[in-house]
Amino acid sequence: MxxxxxxxxxxxxxxxxxxxxxxxxxxxxxxxxxxxxxxxxxxxxxxxxxxxxxxxxxxxxxxxxxxxxxxxxxxxxxxxxxxxxxxxxxxxxxxxxxxxxxxxxxxxxxxxxxxxxxxxxxxxxxxxxxxxxxxxxxxxxxxxxxxxxxxxxxxxxxxxxxxxxxxxIKPFDINVLKEILTDYFPGYTPEDLLAFYAFTGGVAKYVESLVESNAFTRDSILNEIFKENSLFLEEGKNVLIEEFGKDYSTYFSILSLIASSKTSRPEIESILEMSVGGFLDKLENDFSLIKKIKPIFAKQGSRQIKYEITDNFLRFWFRFIYKNQSAIEIENYQFVKDLVLQGYSTFVGKTLERYFQQKLQLSGEFSEIGTYWGKGNQNEIDIIAINELNKRAVFAEVKLNKSKINLEYLQNKASTLDQKLSGYTKEFLALSLEDM
Incomplete structure (x- = not known):
C-alpha cells in the first residue's frame, strides 16, 4: 500500500x-x-x-x-x-x-x-x-x-x-479512508465505507492488511478477521496486556462491559461487584483508551457520565472477540462471525454517530460537538454541534435507515434546551448511510 x-x-x-x-x-x-x-x-x-x-x-x-x-x-x-x-x-x-x-x-x-x-x-x-x-x-x-x-x-x-x-500519532481520519477506498475499491458503497471505518478505526496496519487482502466489504472483512492465523484475533491482547500488567484481567473486563453498552460506572460496578473508579481513571488518563462522555451543557462536576472506548477496532475486539474467547480457542470462527452479523446493526449504529461527529469536526465550523441526554436518559440527542461565534446550533439524529428518523420528534427533544440556546439559529438534520 x-x-x-x-x-x-x-x-x-x-x-x-x-x-x-x-x-x-x-x-x-x-x-x-x-x-x-x-x-x-x-x-x-x-x-x-x-x-x-x-x-x-x-x-x-x-x-x-x-x-x-x-x-x-x-x-x-x-x-x-x-x-x-x-x-x-x-x-x-x-x-x-x-x-x-x-x-x-x-x-x-x-x-x-x-x-x-x-x-x-x-x-x-x-x-x-x-x-x-x-x-x-x-x-x-x-x-x-x-x-x-x-x-x-x-x-x-x-x-x-x-x-x-x-x-x-492518530489514526487516519475518514477523509483518508475515503481516499484509500477510492484508490483500491472505487465502486465502494456507504455500507463498505462504514464497515471499513468500523473494523479498522483508521489504524494504518489494519487498513494495510485489508487492502493487501482485497477485503473491502463487510463480509470480506469478516472473513479476513475470522480465519486461522488472523492478525486480528489476538490483537487486543498483543496491544494491551503489556500496558496493563498484572491487573490486565480487570481492565479487560471493564473494557468488555463498556463495549457491550454498560457505559456507566454504577452499571460496571454492579456487575463486577467491586469499585472501579481507579481503573476507569487510569484507562482514561494513563492509557487514553476510554473517554468520559457528558451531556453537552452539563455543569462542572455533573454525575451524568458515560464512558466509551475511543478506538473503533478495540471496541469491536472487546465486544465480539474477547467476549467469545472460548469459541475462538476451539477455532469456531463461524459461530463468532454469526454473532457479529446478528449484532452488526446495533454495533455500527454507534460507529455511524462517530463518523458524523468526525465529519462535523473536520468541517472546522463548530466550537463544540457532543451529545445530550436528560435525567434517566430521557430526550437523548445523538449529535449537537455548536458555533458560539455565529450563534448556530445543529441537532442531528443518526440512523442507518433515514426513513426511521423523525425530525419532528428531534425538534421536540431539542426544545428542552431552548433556554440554554436563546438567540441561536437551529438546524435539524437526519443523517444516515446515504449522507456519508
Whole structure:
C-alpha cells in the first residue's frame, strides 16, 4: 500500500530537523501499536542522514553490538573497539553529532526499562552535558503510552522536561479512508465505507492488511478477521496486556462491559461487584483508551457520565472477540462471525454517530460537538454541534435507515434546551448511510 496522509506530521518533523542544525532537538513520538509511527519516521528520513535503532528485549551487550553496526553503516563511520553499555554508545553518538547533523530514531524506546532502567539516567546525563555542542535530531518513539508518559512526564524521572517537541500519532481520519477506498475499491458503497471505518478505526496496519487482502466489504472483512492465523484475533491482547500488567484481567473486563453498552460506572460496578473508579481513571488518563462522555451543557462536576472506548477496532475486539474467547480457542470462527452479523446493526449504529461527529469536526465550523441526554436518559440527542461565534446550533439524529428518523420528534427533544440556546439559529438534520 502506498504512503497516505501525515502531511502535518511530516511538515512538523521537517521543521524540527531544520531546527536541529542550529541546536540539538529531542522529540517524543507516541502512538498505539500498528498506527504507522515507524513508517512515518522512515518516510521522513528518506534520503537524509539518519540512524534507526529498534530496542528489542535482549541483552544490553547484544543490543549494543547490533547498534554499533547499524550506526557504522548508516553514517559511514568507523569504530574500533567494543561497546557493551548503551551509555557509551550514546556518548559516541553525541560526539558524532558535534561535527555533523543527523537524525537518530530510537524505536520502542520504553523497552529500555526492561533492558536496563539506568539507561534513562545515562541519557539524561550525557544529553545535559553535550546538547549545547550537538546538531542531533533525536527522536524517541514509543507505543506503550503509559510507560512513555511516565518516562517523560513524571517529575521524578530523569528525562522529565528534557523533550523539545512531542508528536501524538492518530489514526487516519475518514477523509483518508475515503481516499484509500477510492484508490483500491472505487465502486465502494456507504455500507463498505462504514464497515471499513468500523473494523479498522483508521489504524494504518489494519487498513494495510485489508487492502493487501482485497477485503473491502463487510463480509470480506469478516472473513479476513475470522480465519486461522488472523492478525486480528489476538490483537487486543498483543496491544494491551503489556500496558496493563498484572491487573490486565480487570481492565479487560471493564473494557468488555463498556463495549457491550454498560457505559456507566454504577452499571460496571454492579456487575463486577467491586469499585472501579481507579481503573476507569487510569484507562482514561494513563492509557487514553476510554473517554468520559457528558451531556453537552452539563455543569462542572455533573454525575451524568458515560464512558466509551475511543478506538473503533478495540471496541469491536472487546465486544465480539474477547467476549467469545472460548469459541475462538476451539477455532469456531463461524459461530463468532454469526454473532457479529446478528449484532452488526446495533454495533455500527454507534460507529455511524462517530463518523458524523468526525465529519462535523473536520468541517472546522463548530466550537463544540457532543451529545445530550436528560435525567434517566430521557430526550437523548445523538449529535449537537455548536458555533458560539455565529450563534448556530445543529441537532442531528443518526440512523442507518433515514426513513426511521423523525425530525419532528428531534425538534421536540431539542426544545428542552431552548433556554440554554436563546438567540441561536437551529438546524435539524437526519443523517444516515446515504449522507456519508
Amino acid at each position: 502506498k504512503f497516505y496522509n501525515r502531511e502535518k506530521e511530516l511538515a512538523e518533523l521537517q521543521r524540527i530537523r531544520e531546527k536541529s542544525t542550529q541546536s540539538a532537538q529531542m522529540t517524543i513520538m507516541v502512538g498505539r501499536r500498528r498506527i504507522g509511527k515507524t513508517s512515518l519516521l522512515k518516510k521522513d528520513s528518506e534520503g537524509k542522514p539518519s540512524v534507526y535503532l529498534f530496542v528489542a528485549r535482549k541483552n544490553e551487550v547484544l543490543l549494543c553490538q547490533e547498534f554499533v553496526e547499524t550506526i557504522k553503516n548508516s553514517l559511514q563511520v568507523n569504530f574500533f573497539g567494543e561497546i557493551t553499555k548503551f551509555k557509551d554508545l550514546f556518548g559516541w553518538i553525541m560526539e558524532l553529532s558535534e561535527s555533523r547533523n543527523f537524525t537518530l530514531i530510537i524505536d520502542e524506546f520504553q523497552e529500555f526499562k526492561t533492558v536496563n532502567s539506568s539507561i534513562f539516567s545515562d541519557i539524561q546525563n550525557i544529553w545535559d552535558s553535550k546538547k549545547s555542542s550537538s546538531q542531533i535530531n533525536l527522536i524517541f518513539c514509543g507505543s506503550i503510552y503509559s510507560m512513555m508518559k511516565d518516562i517523560f512526564e513524571n517529575a521524578k524521572e530523569p528525562l522529565f522536561s528534557r523533550a523539545t517537541a512531542r508528536l501524538y
